Amino acid sequence: MTPLMLVADDFTAPGPSIFDFxxxxxxxxxxxxxxxxxxLFGALVVCAVAWSAFANPKLVPRGMQNVGEMGYQxxxxxxxxxxLGKDAERWMPLLLSLFFLILLxxxxxxxxxxxxxxxxxxxxxxxxxxVIYVIKVYLGIKHQGLGGYFKNMMFPPGLPKPIYVLxxxxxxxxxxxxxxxxxxxxxxxxxxxxxxxxxxxxMVGFWFLFEKLTPLGAGLGVxxxxxxxxxxGFEMFIQFxxxxxxxxxxxxxxxxxxxxDH
Amino acid sequence: MxxxxxxxxxxxxxxxxxxxxxxxxxxxxxxxxxxxVGKILTPRIQKTLAERTEAIEGGIKKAEDAQAExxxxxxxxxxxxxxxxxEAARLRxxxxxxxxxxxxxxxxxxxxxxxxxxxxxxxxxxxxxxxxLNQLRGEIGRLSTELASRIVGESLExxxxxxxxxxxxLEELEGRPEAVR
Numbered sequence: 001m002t003p004l005m006l007v008a009d010d011f012t013a014p015g016p017s018i019f020d021f022x023x024x025x026x027x028x029x030x031x032x033x034x035x036x037x038x039x040l041f042g043a044l045v046v047c048a049v050a051w052s053a054f055a056n057p058k059l060v061p062r063g064m065q066n067v068g069e070m071g072y073q074x075x076x077x078x079x080x081x082x083x084l085g086k087d088a089e090r091w092m093p094l095l096l097s098l099f100f101l102i103l104l105x106x107x108x109x110x111x112x113x114x115x116x117x118x119x120x121x122x123x124x125x126x127x128x129x130x131v132i133y134v135i136k137v138y139l140g141i142k143h144q145g146l147g148g149y150f151k152n153m154m155f156p157p158g159l160p161k162p163i164y165v166l167x168x169x170x171x172x173x174x175x176x177x178x179x180x181x182x183x184x185x186x187x188x189x190x191x192x193x194x195x196x197x198x199x200x201x202x203m204v205g206f207w208f209l210f211e212k213l214t215p216l217g218a219g220l221g222v223x224x225x226x227x228x229x230x231x232x233g234f235e236m237f238i239q240f241x242x243x244x245x246x247x248x249x250x251x252x253x254x255x256x257x258x259x260x261d262h
Numbered sequence: 263m264x265x266x267x268x269x270x271x272x273x274x275x276x277x278x279x280x281x282x283x284x285x286x287x288x289x290x291x292x293x294x295x296x297x298x299v300g301k302i303l304t305p306r307i308q309k310t311l312a313e314r315t316e317a318i319e320g321g322i323k324k325a326e327d328a329q330a331e332x333x334x335x336x337x338x339x340x341x342x343x344x345x346x347x348x349e350a351a352r353l354r355x356x357x358x359x360x361x362x363x364x365x366x367x368x369x370x371x372x373x374x375x376x377x378x379x380x381x382x383x384x385x386x387x388x389x390x391x392x393x394x395l396n397q398l399r400g401e402i403g404r405l406s407t408e409l410a411s412r413i414v415g416e417s418l419e420x421x422x423x424x425x426x427x428x429x430x431x432l433e434e435l436e437g438r439p440e441a442v443r
Contacts, residue, residue, distance in 0.1 A: 016277050031283035039284075043291035047298040054303035057310035059317060072307055089308060093300030101295045122277060123284030127292055185278075192277060 011207050014199040019120060019192070039118045042104045050100065075099050079248050083255035091254060094135075098128060099247040102187070106239035109195055110232050117191035117239065122184065125246075129184035132250045137176075140257035152260040183249055190242045194235045201228040405435075 021033040053068025061069055075096050080088035102119065109117030119125050140149040153175050154168040201224050208214070208221030409431055 019277055020275065031281075031287070036284060036287045039287050039291050043295050046295050050299040050303050054299075054307040057307050059310065059314050069307065069311070072304075072311075092308065093304040094296065096304050097292070097296040097300040100299060101292060120277075121281070121284055123280035123282075124288040126280050127285060127288035131292070188277075 011212070014196065014203050016196075018196070018199050035116055035118055035121050038108055038114055038116060039105065039124060042108060042118060043101060046097075046100045046104050071100065072096060075247065079244070079251050083248070083251040084258070085255075087255075087258055091251065095247055095251055098250060099243055102128065102246055103240065103243035106191060106243055107236070109191060109198070109239060110236055115198075117195055119187050119242075120191040120195050122188040125184040125187040128187075128246065128250075129180050132183065132253055133180040136253040136257050139254060140260075143258055144260055148260075149257075179253070183246070183253075187242050187246050190238055194231075194238055197231055198228060198235060201225075201231055 021035060023030055024032050024034065024037065049064070050068065053064040054072075057065055072092075076088060076092060079099070080092055080095055084091055105118035105124065107117075108114045109120070137149075140153075144152055150172075154171045155164055156167075156171075159167065204224030205221050205228055206224075208217040208224060213221070412427060412431065
């Protein structure tokens with residue numbers, strides 16, 4: 001930040017405060033903020049799009065059904081089947097809802113006027129991660145028994161005995177505490193950082209080209225605009241990747257609880 | 263993580279602390295999407311995809327059946343054709359054999375006929391010859407007797423007379439053509 005401040009002494013890079021939103025209008029309830037509204041709007045859009053694609057599916061697909069099927073088959077072939085095998089179809093409702101909703105919420109980060117990835121507020125990834133965590137533990141105990149679940153988790157067979165002293169607590173921690181935490185934080189942090197980067201570069205462009213246009217700063221402003229465009233493209237890739245990764249990890253956790261050997 | 267949290271908290275509310283109302287809204291949004299997309303819509307598309315797979319597999323099965331049927335019919339026709347060819351060959355062979363047999367029979371018959379005709383001719387010739395010989399023998403006997411009686415009846419001292427008798431006899435012989443032939 002320091003070199004920028006030398007060029008224009010009152011330029012301040014956007015910080016975490018850009019994620020703080022006041023209530024939408026004067027007198028609105030405190031919880032009715034832009035991210036909340038966008039979360040609800042996103043859920044509505046996902047439902048509407050999915051409805052237009054799958055409400056009345058035809059044997060020979062047409063229009064939106066083609067698009068929807070592409071999404072469905074992507075989740076089924078790339079996420080569900082590799083980790084769930086023959087149980088894939090049974091878990092598709094959960095995985096498909098998860099993937100579509102996260103993808104659209106992430107995508108809001110680059111949609112003009114909306115420009116806030118919903119998952120950059122950690123509460124939303126936490127909801128998904130908790131749901132998956134509860135399902136994971138429930139299925140694990142149901143399919144392997146209470147003792148079996150912890151035994152399979154903490155004492156994988158085929159290792160020398162002293163190793164277990166070290167391995168058992170690590171496995172316990174990583175499976176039951178760290179995994180759900182990173183599951184939520186990975187999505188949150190990517191969206192948070194991505195939004196911060198976009199905000200920073202667009203702020204640079206705006207500041208040096210409009211607010212304080214100087215011969216020296218103009219180049220920097222142009223660079224900021226170019227970087228904003230480039231990072232928007234990159235961010236779209238990250239948004240997709242994180243939605244995919246989150247859903248994939250969910251499938252992996254569920255699959256691991258159903259079939260402890262694999 | 264604690265350090266980051268404190269650092270961020272310094273500038274305002276920590277972004278790592280979830281807002282309670284956002285947890286509620288997030289849960290509600292996810293529940294709605296899960297009910298609509300997961301519970302209502304996903305089974306529909308799953309059913310359609312399964313039906314499509316079935317339709318395609320059914321179509322393939324039908325085509326395979328039709329092909330197998332066609333193959334079976336072709337085999338049948340080929341077998342029938344081979345049978346017919348064999349039958350034709352057999353008939354041709356039989357006809358050839360029959361023809362050869364008929365030809366041999368006819369030839370034999372013709373030869374027998376020819377032999378019979380030749381034999382009949384020989385018999386006829388032999389009979390004619392025998393008859394001619396018999397007739398000739400009778401004629402010669404009669405002529406000899408006649409000549410002898412003439413010679414014995416006339417005086418034979420005179421040589422001139424003798425000659426005359428002989429000439430007359432020969433002249434008479436010449437005058438009777440049926441006797442010579």
